[in-house]
Amino acid sequence: MKKRILLVEDSPSLAAVYESYLENNDYAVSLVETGKEAMLRLMQSPPDVVLLDLKLPDMDGMDILCYIHDNGLPCEVIIITAHGSIDVAVDAMQNGAFDFLVKPFDAKRLTVTVGNALEHRTLSKEVESYRESFSRHHYEGFIGESLPMQAVYRIIDSAAPSNATVFITGESGTGKEVCANAIHSRSPRKNAPFIALNCGAIPKDLMESEIFGHVKGAFTGAQAARDGAATRASGGTLFLDEICEMDLDLQTKLLRFIQTGTFQKVGGSQLETVDVRFLCATNRDPWVEVSEGRFREDLYYRLHVIPVELPPLRARETDVKLLMDSLLRKYNDEEGKSFSGYSAEATALMMEFPWPGNVRQLQNVVRNIVVLNNGEKVEVEMIPPPVRVPGSIAPKALKTPPMRAPTAVHDTHAAIRVEGVRPLWEVEKEAIEKAIEYCEGNIPKAAALLDVSASTIYRKREKWQ
Numbered sequence: 265m266k267k268r269i270l271l272v273e274d275s276p277s278l279a280a281v282y283e284s285y286l287e288n289n290d291y292a293v294s295l296v297e298t299g300k301e302a303m304l305r306l307m308q309s310p311p312d313v314v315l316l317d318l319k320l321p322d323m324d325g326m327d328i329l330c331y332i333h334d335n336g337l338p339c340e341v342i343i344i345t346a347h348g349s350i351d352v353a354v355d356a357m358q359n360g361a362f363d364f365l366v367k368p369f370d371a372k373r374l375t376v377t378v379g380n381a382l383e384h385r386t387l388s389k390e391v392e393s394y395r396e397s398f399s400r401h402h403y404e405g406f407i408g409e410s411l412p413m414q415a416v417y418r419i420i421d422s423a424a425p426s427n428a429t430v431f432i433t434g435e436s437g438t439g440k441e442v443c444a445n446a447i448h449s450r451s452p453r454k455n456a457p458f459i460a461l462n463c464g465a466i467p468k469d470l471m472e473s474e475i476f477g478h479v480k481g482a483f484t485g486a487q488a489a490r491d492g493a494a495t496r497a498s499g500g501t502l503f504l505d506e507i508c509e510m511d512l513d514l515q516t517k518l519l520r521f522i523q524t525g526t527f528q529k530v531g532g533s534q535l536e537t538v539d540v541r542f543l544c545a546t547n548r549d550p551w552v553e554v555s556e557g558r559f560r561e562d563l564y565y566r567l568h569v570i571p572v573e574l575p576p577l578r579a580r581e582t583d584v585k586l587l588m589d590s591l592l593r594k595y596n597d598e599e600g601k602s603f604s605g606y607s608a609e610a611t612a613l614m615m616e617f618p619w620p621g622n623v624r625q626l627q628n629v630v631r632n633i634v635v636l637n638n639g640e641k642v643e644v645e646m647i648p649p650p651v652r653v654p655g656s657i658a659p660k661a662l663k664t665p666p667m668r669a670p671t672a673v674h675d676t677h678a679a680i681r682v683e684g685v686r687p688l689w690e691v692e693k694e695a696i697e698k699a700i701e702y703c704e705g706n707i708p709k710a711a712a713l714l715d716v717s718a719s720t721i722y723r724k725r726e727k728w729q
Contacts, residue, residue, distance in 0.1 A: 266292040267382055268311040272302045272328070273344070274321050278367075282315065282344075285371040286378065299323035303331065310337045313381050318345040318352070326355065333360035338389075340381035344369075404446035406439060407590050408583035409720070412575035416443070423570045424450035429522075431567050432545035434574030437624030440545035443572060444503040453541060456500030459493045464506035472514050473530045476521075482531025494527055498538035507544040507567070508553045512560065519563045542567065577619040577626065584615050585723040587626055592642070595634040603634065606642040613644055615727055617651045693728060696721055 269286065273279040274297045283293050294311070296302050299320045305311070306328070314332065318325035329341055343356045346367040353364045362381045365373065401409045403417050423430055424447050432440045441460060448458045466474050473482070477492030493502055504510075510518070521527045526537050544567050546553075553559035577584065588611075592603055606614070619625055629651055637646040644652060699710035700721075711721050 270311040405442040410580040429542045429569045437622030438574040444543045448501040459497035460503040462505045464509035478530035479532040504544040508546040577622045591630040
């Protein structure tokens, strides 16, 4: 597809010269002679490059440049003018111009500049796409923008199209089944069944039947034949949660099933074949289980093809506020409540808590708050134990003096500061405040300068307050 160039030039003779300069290149050049025509073209369909004369019969070309810049139109602007000066060039560049050409210029200068502008546009699109794909707040059931979670999203993106086995590890409540669902949802098997079994929640003497099924009369109580998870998941995904809880004898049969894709129902003699992708998870260290003889080493290597380690919530500091707000909105809707947010003290208290039960514990706490309380904001006294220990934390104790981070770590180490070395949170706070001041209070612009999301700055400022 030809790259589109809009030439805004009121001199027909010069316009003809510039068009002749570009005619040997694979460009689609459109000419307009007034600012009004240029604005209409921009509103209808922005081109790839705009060659913009500053002196137009009906308006100043700088106004058109400002319109393109302020509205974030996806085009590069090259200023062409006979009235060049350092001040005008600086103004143009500050308002988003890619380059500034002073008339007269030759064909080579114009074609090279246009080529550079198009290359810059292509690179900008790639960078924008990269940032969008790796700066996600919501992803297949996950909520989180922290670097550890972005790494998890990237692994899921890469692993999902494959048929390789994925071994998910992480503490209880970190979202292992959410991860398995995300892999299935992004895989070619997404329209086939996703069957999940919790190996720790099913009695060991029934586990084999749950996986492989049984025939009638296979054991006491087996009054009819029943398909197991392996059969029900055929063509789709079988997720075995807490797999380290599985009995060693059953691990042998599972290994054979994974290797051959065939199995026998309990009490049956017929060999059945299914097409299943395996995902598994555990909250234990699988290699420790292997070392201590509770998990087969050959099964470990068969399953541990693509490891995914889900980070605990305490390692996702920037995600806690995001999760708190999202859960509050969700439970507000479900319970018919109208909490608008959290008080500063409640926010500080919940963000300081280590959340040993991870996201599941945070979900339970927020639901408890919404169900049992009413009000405009969530206050400290509404937060249940153990996040708030009754009588030990008063709201006023959470008020922090200027330039102090709301965590006990800084008090613990206050006495051993080294001259010239400052706590990281102070350096971060100073950098953010300088960026906001430089951008005259515009937080999205400050976030762009710092290469972080605006929501990260909002949460950090709320925490510091």
